[in-house]
Amino acid sequence: MQRKILLGSALMLAAFVAVAGAYGSMSAGGPRMGPARAIERPAFQGYYDGHKDTYLNTDVSNKADAKAMHINYAPILNSVPLKTAPEIYLVEGKAAAGQLAVFGSQPGEPTYSPVWKETILTWKASATPVLTKSDTQINQLEKKGGLTERSTSVRLNCPIIKVGKG
Structure with a gap:
């Protein structure tokens, strides 16, 4: 008899915990985005301070770029x-093998934003491209004269979704 009472009490406690948990998640404050689902979307890699981060390219401020991308x-x-x-x-034009986009920031940095200012790099005809992996390296190469930088007015929404180790 005691065994039945204990078993019944344990079942009631488990049911109470389940209901309380469900109610707690339903009544928790904050906005709801709905249920999450997995989707397939191309992800890219780019360099930040010598390591690779993974990012998405979702939106751009230029109509022609949107169509091309x-x-x-x-x-x-x-x-x-x-x-x-x-x-x-x-990098536009000739580039080193394995060249990826290079970020000026990443999540966790005070200057990080998923909205980026597009800057185009071009190697001079007389220069031999090297693999660029950081904005500091880019600035040094520009000072040496082999690499040119062209700022654009294009903004890209490219959130970094995974920070690499480096």
Whole structure:
């Protein structure tokens, strides 16, 4: 008899905990985005201070770039002041093997934002491209004269979703 009472009490306690947990998650404050689902989306890698971070490329402020990149055109991104957006460096023309985008910041840094100011890098004809992995390295190469930088007014929404080790 005691065994039945103990078993019944344990079942009632388990049911109470389950209901309380469900109620707690339903009544917890904060906005709800709905249930999460897994989707397939291309992810890219880029360098930050010598290591690789993984990022998504979802939106751009330029209509022609949106079409070329097969991503969303988001004109509202033009309202982000260029001076507040960190730089994403993209090499145009000849490049070193394995060259990826280079970020000027990453999550955890005070200057991080998922909205980036696009900066185009070009190697001079007389220069031999080297693999660039940091904005500091880019600045040094520019000072030496082999690499040129061209700021654009394009803003890219490219959130970094995984910070690499480095």
